[in-house]
Amino acid sequence: MKSAAGWDAVIVGAGAGGAAAAYGLCRRGVSVLLLEAGPQFDPINDYPLTEANWELRDFPEKPGSTVSVTFAPGQKLTGTEPLLVSGSRGMGPVVTSGTRWMERYYHVRGVGGTTLHFTGESHRIHPDAMKMKSRFGVAADWPTYYAELEPFYTQAEELIGVAGPQTQGARWRSRGFPLPPHPLSYAAQTLGRGAAALGLDWQANSRAALSRAWNGRPPCNYCGGCNDGCPRGDKGSAEVTFVAAALATGRCVVRSDSPVLRIEVGPGDRVTGVLVGHPDGTIERVTSPHVILACGAVETPRLLLASDGLANESGEVGRNFMDTLGVTVGALHPDPQHARRGLPSDAICWDFNAPDAIPGVIGGFRMYNASGESELKGLAEFALRAVPGWGRAHAQSVRRVWGHALHVGAIGESLPNQHSRIDLDPDQRDRFGIPLARISASLDEPDVARLRFMATKARELLAASGADDIFETYSAWDWFGASHVFGTCRMGADPASSVINGDGRSHRWRNLWITDASVFPSSGGGEAPSLTIQALALRTTDKIGFDD
Amino acid sequence: MRRRDFIAILGLALLGGAATVWRSFWQPRFNERTAQTVKVVTDLMFPGDGGLPGAIELKIHDRIIAMADLHETMAYGVGWLDSWAKTNGASNFLALDEGARSAAIDAAFASETEDARQFAVLLRYYGALNYYSEPQIKAAFPYTGPPQPEGFPDFQGPPQ
Numbered sequence: 149m150k151s152a153a154g155w156d157a158v159i160v161g162a163g164a165g166g167a168a169a170a171y172g173l174c175r176r177g178v179s180v181l182l183l184e185a186g187p188q189f190d191p192i193n194d195y196p197l198t199e200a201n202w203e204l205r206d207f208p209e210k211p212g213s214t215v216s217v218t219f220a221p222g223q224k225l226t227g228t229e230p231l232l233v234s235g236s237r238g239m240g241p242v243v244t245s246g247t248r249w250m251e252r253y254y255h256v257r258g259v260g261g262t263t264l265h266f267t268g269e270s271h272r273i274h275p276d277a278m279k280m281k282s283r284f285g286v287a288a289d290w291p292t293y294y295a296e297l298e299p300f301y302t303q304a305e306e307l308i309g310v311a312g313p314q315t316q317g318a319r320w321r322s323r324g325f326p327l328p329p330h331p332l333s334y335a336a337q338t339l340g341r342g343a344a345a346l347g348l349d350w351q352a353n354s355r356a357a358l359s360r361a362w363n364g365r366p367p368c369n370y371c372g373g374c375n376d377g378c379p380r381g382d383k384g385s386a387e388v389t390f391v392a393a394a395l396a397t398g399r400c401v402v403r404s405d406s407p408v409l410r411i412e413v414g415p416g417d418r419v420t421g422v423l424v425g426h427p428d429g430t431i432e433r434v435t436s437p438h439v440i441l442a443c444g445a446v447e448t449p450r451l452l453l454a455s456d457g458l459a460n461e462s463g464e465v466g467r468n469f470m471d472t473l474g475v476t477v478g479a480l481h482p483d484p485q486h487a488r489r490g491l492p493s494d495a496i497c498w499d500f501n502a503p504d505a506i507p508g509v510i511g512g513f514r515m516y517n518a519s520g521e522s523e524l525k526g527l528a529e530f531a532l533r534a535v536p537g538w539g540r541a542h543a544q545s546v547r548r549v550w551g552h553a554l555h556v557g558a559i560g561e562s563l564p565n566q567h568s569r570i571d572l573d574p575d576q577r578d579r580f581g582i583p584l585a586r587i588s589a590s591l592d593e594p595d596v597a598r599l600r601f602m603a604t605k606a607r608e609l610l611a612a613s614g615a616d617d618i619f620e621t622y623s624a625w626d627w628f629g630a631s632h633v634f635g636t637c638r639m640g641a642d643p644a645s646s647v648i649n650g651d652g653r654s655h656r657w658r659n660l661w662i663t664d665a666s667v668f669p670s671s672g673g674g675e676a677p678s679l680t681i682q683a684l685a686l687r688t689t690d691k692i693g694f695d696d
Numbered sequence: 697m698r699r700r701d702f703i704a705i706l707g708l709a710l711l712g713g714a715a716t717v718w719r720s721f722w723q724p725r726f727n728e729r730t731a732q733t734v735k736v737v738t739d740l741m742f743p744g745d746g747g748l749p750g751a752i753e754l755k756i757h758d759r760i761i762a763m764a765d766l767h768e769t770m771a772y773g774v775g776w777l778d779s780w781a782k783t784n785g786a787s788n789f790l791a792l793d794e795g796a797r798s799a800a801i802d803a804a805f806a807s808e809t810e811d812a813r814q815f816a817v818l819l820r821y822y823g824a825l826n827y828y829s830e831p832q833i834k835a836a837f838p839y840t841g842p843p844q845p846e847g848f849p850d851f852q853g854p855p856q
Contacts, residue, residue: 200841372843532821538740
């Protein structure tokens with residue numbers, strides 16, 4: 149085994165949280181080794197959006213770029229939920245087994261992490277959603293306040309170049325967004341007329357995509373392909389923002405293809421470093437005064453549990469798992485929209501985002517223009533999903549309604565429950581012999597009630613916009629396909645019920661820190677998490693002392 | 697729920713069907729007549745319209761027939777179609793006229809027999825995927841080219 153030292157801090161994971169932590173430390177003059185399990189992507193050559201068969205390709209997979217997880221059996225589906233059954237008119241229902249389909253954890257390993265394929269929504273969490281326990285009696289309170297996080301939100305937005313509107317309701321701001329909002333696409337304008345008819349607010353979404361050139365990056369050209377990887381670099385994924393800024397200090401070294409296998413401990417309640425696997429199978433020991441974990445809400449608890457249950461004095465590591473509570477509804481409009489034109493998720497309705505916004509159900513949600521994000525991205529998918537049947541009549545229908553689809557998405561609060569957790573699979577291991585993470589996820593009735601309300605509102609918005617011919621619905625009720633996951637190393641003031649303290653440090657281990665969404669005590673009302681992860685990471689790196 | 701894996705969707709939809717009784721005493725093989733039947737079904741499903749070529753002209757059927765991992769499904773599906781044809785007074789599916797062939801395909805989609813439904817769904821899926829991804833077909837529809845490097849300068853206005 150080789151050994152390496154020489155960095156003030158080692159960060160595990162180069163996604164939203166790890167990249168922001170690297171930048172936060174480097175700007176303080178601290179040297180950082182940023183370890184990433186996955187590869188470095190090459191946007192020009194790896195991403196498919198200039199290729200003739202672009203619609204048949206997805207965000208690329210490279211060796212080591214996908215995470216291996218296993219799933220506990222899916223939840224048995226009870227009752228009938230006509231608004232929530234996933235499927236399309238053309239393809240039929242997705243799930244016919246009567247059990248929630250545990251399809252996939254949509255996580256990217258690579259320098260930039262899951263931000264490489266994220267849509268790029270850039271949201272601050274609703275201040276009230278940080279106090280779910282004391283205000284509403286569910287989940288747990290954040291051991292901090294919006295006001296304390298606000299300066300770090302501003303710093304992150306400035307580095308990314310977030311484009312957004314003047315105001316966002318309860319999310320008060322000390323400074324405006326660095327860039328003006330993007331103009332609404334034609335489809336978003338159509339949906340905006342429906343929102344107005346319903347008396348709903350409908351505004352430009354705040355986006356980590358440049359509305360003007362910023363820090364040497366070009367403005368967005370509205371190709372609609374954010375989820376396939378941005379070849380231009382205008383999308384504010386972590387590798388073109390925080391990683392680039394950390395590297396520019398000269399104090400950061402990034403190592404891709406370097407999975408961390410174990411965290412090692414020493415005397416005095418301190419960790420000493422990590423063991424890193426290499427593609428050739430060899431293992432390297434890297435020592436460091438501080439270890440910062442940022443592998444996401446599935447892989448961070450896995451690493452801790454695989455390190456003999458490190459930092460699990462409370463027994464909470466892996467518990468309180470919250471997944472992506474989402475529903476997307478697609479409908480045909482009488483007039484052509486060609487809704488893939490423009491920025492995905494360019495418009496949003498925050499009216500139901502507060503935790504008490506849904507009558508009789510705790511936890512909020514937001515609705516958005518999901519037309520570009522629903523991945524109805526090419527003619528073939530449209531022909532398969534939007535138009536039933538086959539033969540000449542099918543062909544004629546495809547010709548008649550191509551481009552008429554609109555989609556509305558809704559993402560809501562996901563509350564923790566005792567059944568949803570991450571643990572180590574007792575049978576499955578990776579190539580280094582480390583047990584894989586096993587995901588158990590189920591929804592309680594309040595989550596399903598929230599989903600019903602979300603689906604109802606999405607349908608109402610489509611109908612009010614003139615698109616009442618619904619042809620597909622996808623929902624988390626019968627389909628686990630999470631990309632936003634939270635809660636498995638909860639932060640809190642009480643060491644008995646949380647893993648890290650309000651600064652982001654392990655309650656016991658004095659130099660072990662976490663800066664990813666695993667620390668979220670509650671998920672928020674559907675906000676995209678990356679900006680909050682980054683703000684928390686910047687805040688945590690300000691707390692890390694190098695004299696203790 | 698952001699990434700829709702079509703193959704996974706399809707795979708799941710087709711999972712869980714109990715092996716049909718007739719499978720227990722009948723083992724079909726993929727052969728030339730299977731391929732010919734697949735070609736005919738593909739032609740019926742994607743005949744072309746509005747001056748566009750059909751799937752056969754574009755040789756979509758050859759791509760489907762070349763998918764060796766689907767040969768067993770195709771063989772069972774063709775066996776089911778032939779069985780349907782016999783029930784309806786013909787020696788096999790290829791002996792039916794076009795109207796009856798279409799009725800047989802409709803019956804396959806609606807069948808509770810997993811082999812029949814799998815065959816119909818798979819042929820529709822791979823047929824549509826290949827046919828509507830064909831450059832000659834895409835060229836007849838607006839906004840089907842690669843989204844980069846130009847993007848969509850007209851994104852704020854009605855479609856051109």
